[in-house]
Each structure stands twice: as C-alpha cells, then as structure tokens.
C-alpha cells in the first residue's frame with residue numbers, strides 16, 4: 001500500500017503546496033481522500049482517473065474544491081474514450097449543520113437569522129452537480145464500509161462544525177488512518193487509529209496560536225493521539241500555507257517521536273509489499 005501526498009495545506013495553495021489531498025494505491029486500485037485546492041495538479045492524468053474512487057471527508061471547500069477541475073477532466077476523458085465508468089465520489093450523508101450559530105455568523109453578514117435549512121448548501125450543490133461530468137455521488141455515514149479491490153475503508157465521525165469523518169484504509173496487513181479535521185476533546189481518534197501503521201493527522205495550530213473553538217488540533221495534540229493510539233508513524237498535515245512545517249513536527253515530537261510532515265508529491269510506502 002502506498003500513500004502519495006498531493007496536498008498538505010489549508011485554506012489556500014501556496015508555492016508548490018496544495019490543499020489537503022491524499023492518494024492511496026495498491027495493485028492499481030486508487031483511493032483519493034479529499035481533494036483540496038490545486039491538488040489535482042499532482043494527479044497523473046489521465047491514468048489516475050481509472051480505477052479511482054474519491055472520498056470527501058467533509059464538505060468544507062478546503063477539502064473538496066478541486067472536485068470541479070476533476071469533474072471537468074472526467075467529462076473530457078470520457079468523451080475521448082479513456083474513461084468507461086463513472087468515478088464514484090463518496091460524500092457525507094445529509095450533512096446537517098451541527099452548529100447553526102457559528103455558521104450564520106459567517107454567512108449572514110452579522111445577523112443571526114436562523115434559516116430552516118436541513119442540509120448544507122455544498123451538499124445540495126454536489127448532489128445536483130451531474131452535468132458535464134462523469135462522477136457518481138454516493139452518500140456515506142459512520143456505518144459505511146467501502147471495498148475497493150484489496151483496500152477496505154471504514155469511518156469514524158470527528159468533532160467539527162459539520163459532518164466530518166476520519167477514514168481508515170486497510171489491506172490484509174496494514175492500515176492508514178486519516179484524521180480529517182477534528183477537535184481534540186472526545187474525537188474518538190485514539191480508538192479508531194489504535195495500532196495503525198500510519199496516522200495521517202491534521203495539525204492546524206501551533207501552541208500559542210488562537211484556537212478559540214475546539215474544531216482543530218494543536219500539533220502537540222496530534223502527537224498525544226499518536227502516542228495514546230500506539231501508531232507506528234505520525235504524518236502531519238493541514239498546515240498554514242506559509243508556516244514552516246518543521247515547527248509542527250517539533251511540537252508533536254514532544255509527545256511522539258516518529259513524526260514527520262506530509263510533503264507534496266512524496267510517496268510513503270506502508271508495509272513490506
């Protein structure tokens with residue numbers, strides 16, 4: 001099983017660094033976990049579109065913005081005869097907002113009017129996003145188990161303002177857990193990533209930076225999770241675009257030594273295969 005990092009920063013791409021995106025592959029079966037802004041530039045078009053499934057951890061745009069160019073590419077490659085089957089795109093089911101207040105502060109120009117929306121607009125947008133593309137949108141939730149060739153994917157809900165899932169990808173011997181975005185308290189990651197070979201974990205903040213709500217992790221918290229879960233290796237991601245990635249690694253290492261940062265275009269081999 002191989003992990004190729006296509007993107008490791010949020011919320012915008014910067015100088016060769018792209019929005020969070022992770023391509024896992026075994027025997028030609030590919031899973032793209034999130035597809036942040038600019039990350040498709042590191043896909044190997046058109047080959048990577050074949051035998052690919054896409055899993056979006058949650059519908060924040062820093063995790064799915066490049067679905068748009070990818071959708072356009074799928075349409076063109078289908079027309080040219082390179083793609084003969086729609087690319088499945090798994091998105092969190094329903095996606096009811098959990099925190100109506102914080103959403104409206106950000107979206108209603110200061111008024112706190114509660115609109116009666118069951119579903120996030122991004123969900124509605126993607127569900128009807130089927131013109132000029134060759135994608136197939138499929139809902140998933142914490143119960144879903146996806147099998148893609150030798151790879152198996154399961155999910156665990158995180159602590160974040162909208163429905164967000166960590167994903168665990170396993171083959172017969174090894175496992176990679178991708179945290180996606182999550183707060184620290186009650187996030188369930190320690191259990192979910194217990195003894196995983198690799199934990200690919202968000203580390204949005206450095207100690208001292210303002211984390212007013214527990215919706216993301218400090219780097220040292222990612223280190224604590226890795227230690228408590230007894231994972232083999234911790235790979236940090238979801239950095240501020242201009243920040244020095246080594247700072248996050250140094251902070252996480254206070255708690256977990258085998259830590260490094262996710263680097264665009266680098267391939268990480270998991271297990272002996």
Ligand SMILES: [Zn+2]
Nearest residue numbers: 058060160181
């Ligand atoms: Zn998010």
Ligand SMILES: [Zn+2]
Nearest residue numbers: 010060062181
């Ligand atoms: Zn994010």
